[in-house]
Amino acid sequence: MFLPSLDATDVAQASLKNSLTYLGSVLLKNTTVDSVKELIQQTGSTLFWTHASTVEEAVKLWDVGVWKVVFDISVYANVVQELAGIPEERIAVTSALENPLLDFNAVNLDTLVPASILTTDPSVKNKLNVGEAFLAAATTDRADGLYTTMVVDERNTALGLVYSSQESVKESIRLGQGVYQSRRHGLWHKGLTSGATQTLVRIDYDCDGDALRFIVKQHGAGFCHLNTRTCFGAETGLASLQQTLQSRKNSAPVGSYTARLFNDAKLLKSKIMEEAEELCDATEKDDIAWEAADLIYFALTKCVSAGVSIEDIEKNLDKKARKVTRRPGNAKPKWIEPTVAAPKPAPTPAPKPAPKKDGRIEMVTYSSNDISAEKRAKLLLRPIIDSSEISARVAPIMKDVRERGDAALKDLTAKFDRVNLEHATIKAPFNPKDMELDPLTKAAIDQAYDNIYKFHDAQMDRETLVVETMPGVVCSRFARPIEKVGLYVPGGTAILPSTTLMLGIPAKVAGCSEIVIATPPRADGTVVPEVLYVAHKVGASHVVLAGGAQAVAAMAYGTQTVPKVDKICGPGNQYVTAAKMVAQNDTSCLVSIDMPAGPSEVLVIADRTCKPSYVAADLLSQAEHGVDSQVVLVAVDLEDSILAAIEDAIHEQAIRLPRVDIIRESIPKSYTLRVNTIDEAVRFSNEYAPEHLILHIDNAARLIPDIQHAGSVFVGHYSPESMGDYASGTNHTLPTYGYSRMYSGVNTLTFVKHITSQELxxxxxxxxxxxxxxxxxxxxxxxxxxxxxxxxxxxxx
Ligand SMILES: NC(=O)c1ccc[n+]([C@@H]2O[C@H](COP(=O)([O-])OP(=O)(O)OC[C@H]3O[C@@H](n4cnc5c(N)ncnc54)[C@H](O)[C@@H]3O)[C@@H](O)[C@H]2O)c1
Ligand SMILES: N[C@H](CO)Cc1c[nH]c[nH+]1
Ligand SMILES: [Zn+2]
Structure with missing residues (x-):
């Protein structure tokens, strides 16, 4: 082993510093921790150290990245106890520090060469050339005396195979570049003509010293003469991902999601937090790999946008691995569940096994000819929710918010949404920067706004109803807005600016004087700009940065910053729905609610005139909402081949959807019911009382008179539910769970109450x-x- 020793106090040796570090280890003498640290940062080299006289000093050296610390044997004898736990290979002991040919008992050193006798200049004759000294311990069994040389990048990816001679190695060290020996053309300065040069990082040899390895930073098109980075074809995995991200950063195709991430730091942060959480929650091997890959993609996007490469990350890992003092490894307080402030939730049921990431996505099929009356009755029910268990979880959350107001709101948001908020509420006027949208998004929201406004404005009850019931007895009825309303906009699994439109517009049309919107914050504690833009358009006075039961409680009881409202509207998960019910039943808070709007659902009636791909797309559009969404296909006298085509389309379309994991859970809970006639289908639908009913039949409008219960109906082949979800003008906040039997969906009248009068x-x-x-x-x-x-x-x- 060639180990040069460098005396930091000797200025004449300073110029050799970098060249020596190309060869791995250097014994540094008479230097300071700071200058070693600087040298390691510059060169990334593995360095030895000498003259550590205390363990404290040695620890500092190890922690800045020094590989081995040398103790004089007399010092070592005194500190040996304190060194317990430090790996043996990180310690060297000598009895003769001043003697260059010292005796290390923990290292096998053949040659310790003082830098004062070394040079990199080939014209200097009376000194030892660094390259020659290095090669002294190498051998070659090739007849031409060349050394087989592997060229790799900083991540050890093989770029290609070349040959080296003593001359090329010397030249490479002198220039700090990749220089090799071409068997036909002599000395080969890599990239001299092509521009694909290499910065030398390190040269070493293999275990038996007969093959060299050059670690280089490759510039230009790449190592290969075919203008690829390596001579071994396309790269895969992280290297390939990094290349794609870098090329997207330089010039991205229109619509590139990665480019969107580069330009939207908040979105990127939210995605990193989301994927980190999903990785934490994954339990199966496949799922963990899947989630880790997602997290790495978003994390690397962050790195590339900041000019950080995988190589930088790996150097950082190596640096950390060399430290001998470790942090305790505890999580920061913001990631630890609050123990004092928040109430303890009821025990969580055992986690369900994660759904398989492969396998066919299909619904169960029944035929009305074959099922019993009991089975039919069961099909009409939604999955049972244990409301007592949910209410038990929700009650302490609501009590906490009622008692501690904003402080509880913040603690619960930290606990359930993993977001630490400085302020729980944003007050109008909102900062224009926080609701900046790209022109296409803004135009789409504005178009939807106009249609929804038009339909809801037409519903407004502006005329006073006047009836003279008998001469001299006049009765009347007139509408007045509910003054203060709270609108819940879900945000757990999807961002829903559309729900903000659906709730905010009728409230505005009705003339509510105070509109408060609550929605879960993004990972960085901000509101989704699209939601804030709509909040601004409908004239909301406050946006509460909270979700779940805590948001409902804040609006029901009021807090230091959240105004108490008179009515709470909007859909949400089971915690939101349960909290609305609890608030409505608590007479002390005097609040009403719109309706119990739970997990989305759709029932599709399709006959032989249907287009299978449309039917599948419509079913999936609701199945993607949440794992508890339910979709039902009532197939009227369908041939087997049409049903098979629908089933195939469901699978084929689903596996291409980003939310396929949700669909893998919701579709198996859904079903197809084969019936014989349209009348039978309508009868079943009326009994089911769906939130959405889609009629995939010719002349669908003829069925409307027979429809008794449904939140909203989508008539004919060209009326997918998505149109009503977003922009046709109807409202998408609709009764689920069979409540369309007795509730209307949200509409303008949801935000008014009527006063009657009489005059005699x-x-x-x-x-x-x-x-x-x-x-x-x-x-x-x-x-x-x-x-x-x-x-x-x-x-x-
Ligand atoms: N019927 C309709 O009109 C309609 C419209 C849109 C959405 N939806 C439905 O709304 C629902 C939205 O649900 P979501 O979860 O995406 O968003 P959400 O905003 O309703 O719920 C998210 C909140 O739930 C709380 N939470 C999560 N886990 C909790 C726990 N263990 N204990 C207490 N609180 C907890 C968190 O505070 C989080 O902010 C979906 O089911 C969707 O189908 C219905
Ligand atoms: N279908 C949902 C109501 O059940 C509403 C919605 C919002 N965004 C898309 N869809
Ligand atoms: Zn929808």
Missing amino acids: TAEGLDRLGDTVMRLAEIEGLDAHRNAVAIRVADIRK
Whole structure:
């Protein structure tokens, strides 16, 4: 082994520093921790150290990246106990520090060469050339005396195979570049003509010293004469990902998602946090690999956008691995579940096994001819939710918010959404920067806004209803807005600006004087810009950065920054729905709710005129909402081949969807029911009372008179549910779970209440007086009777 020793106090040796580090280890003498640290940063080299006289000093050296620390044997004897736990290969002991040919008992050193006798200049004759000294321990069994040389990049990826001579090695070290020996053309300065040069990082040889390895930083098109980075064809894995990201950074095709991530730091942060959480939650081997790959993709996008490469990351890992002092490894407080503030949730049920990432995605099929009455009744039910268990979880959350207000809101957001908020509420006017949108998004939202506004404005009850029930007795009814309303916009698994439109527009049309919107914050604690833009358009006064039961509680009871509202509207997961119910039943908070709107659902009636791919697409559009979404296909007298085509299309379309993992859970819980006639299909649908009903049949409008229960109906082949979800004008906040039997979806009247009035003339009181007095007598309520009698007596005088 060639080990040059360098005295930092000797200025004449300074110029050799870099060249020596190309060869791996250097014994540094008379230097400081700071200058070693700087040298390691510059060169990334493995360095030895000498003259550590205390363990404290040695630890500092190890921690800055020094590989081995040398102790004088007399010092070593005193500190040996303190060195317990330090790996043996990180320690060397000598009895003769001043003697260059010292005796290391922990290293096998053949040659320790003082830098004062070394040179890299081939014209200097009276000194030892560094390249020659290095090669002294190498051998070659080739007849031409050349050394077989493997060229690799900093990640050890093989770029190609070449040959070296003593001359080329010397030249390479002198220039700090890749220089080799061509068997036909002599000395070969790599890239001299092509521009694909190499910066030398390190030269070493293999275990038996007969093959060299050049580690280089490759520039230009690549190592190979075919202009590829390596001579071994395309790269895969991380290297390939890094190349793609770098090329997207330089010039991305239109619509590139990666380019969007580069330009939207908040989105990138949210994705990193989301994937990190999914990785933490994964349990199966395949799922862990899947989630880790996602996380690495987003993490590397962050790195590439900041000019950090995989090589930089690996150097950092190596540096950390060399440290001998370790942090305790505890998580930062923000990642530890709050123990004091937040109430303990009820025990969580055992995790369900993760769904398989492969396999056919299909619904179960039944035929109305074959199922029993019990089975049919079961098909009409939604998956049972244990509402008592959810209510038990929600109650302490709501109590906490009621008692501690914003402080609880922040603690619970940290706990359930893993976001640490500085402020739980944003007040209008909102910062224009926080709702900046690209022109296409803005135009789409504006178009949807206009249609929804038009349809909801037409619903507004602006006329007073006036009826003279008998001469002199006039009754009327008029609408007044509910003053303060709270709108819940879900944000757990999807960002829903559309729900903000669906709730905010009718509230605005109705004339509500205070609109408060609550929505879970993004990972960086901000609101989704699209949601904020709509909040601004509908005139919301506050946006509460919270989701789940805590958001509902904040709006129901009010906090230091969240105004207490009179009515809470909007869909959400089971915690949101349960919290709305709890609030509505708590008379002390005096709040009403729109309806129980739970997991999305759709029932599709399709006959032989349907297009299988349309039917599949519509079913999937709801199945992708959540793992508890339910979709039902009622197939009317369908030939087997059409049903098979629908089933194939479901699988084929689903596996290409980004939310396929959700669909893999929701579709198996869904089903197809084969029936014989349209009448039978409509009967089943009315009993099921779906949130959405899609009629995939010719002349679909003819069925409307028979539809008794549904949140919203989509009529004919060209009316997919997505149109109503976003922009046709109807509302998408609709009753689920069979509640369309007795509830309407959200509409303008959801945000108003009606007041009635009556005005009687003397004649009217006279005419109706006896009736009222008689009825009051029957009920034994004499004061009521008197209020009439006292007036009638005057009139009849
Ligand atoms: N019916 C409709 O009109 C309609 C419209 C849109 C969406 N939806 C439905 O709304 C639902 C949205 O659900 P989501 O989860 O995506 O978003 P969400 O905003 O309703 O719920 C997310 C919140 O739930 C809380 N939470 C999560 N885990 C919890 C736990 N273990 N304990 C207590 N709180 C917890 C968190 O605070 C989080 O912010 C979906 O089921 C979707 O189908 C329905
Ligand atoms: N289909 C959902 C209501 O069940 C609403 C929605 C929002 N975005 C897309 N779809
Ligand atoms: Zn939808």
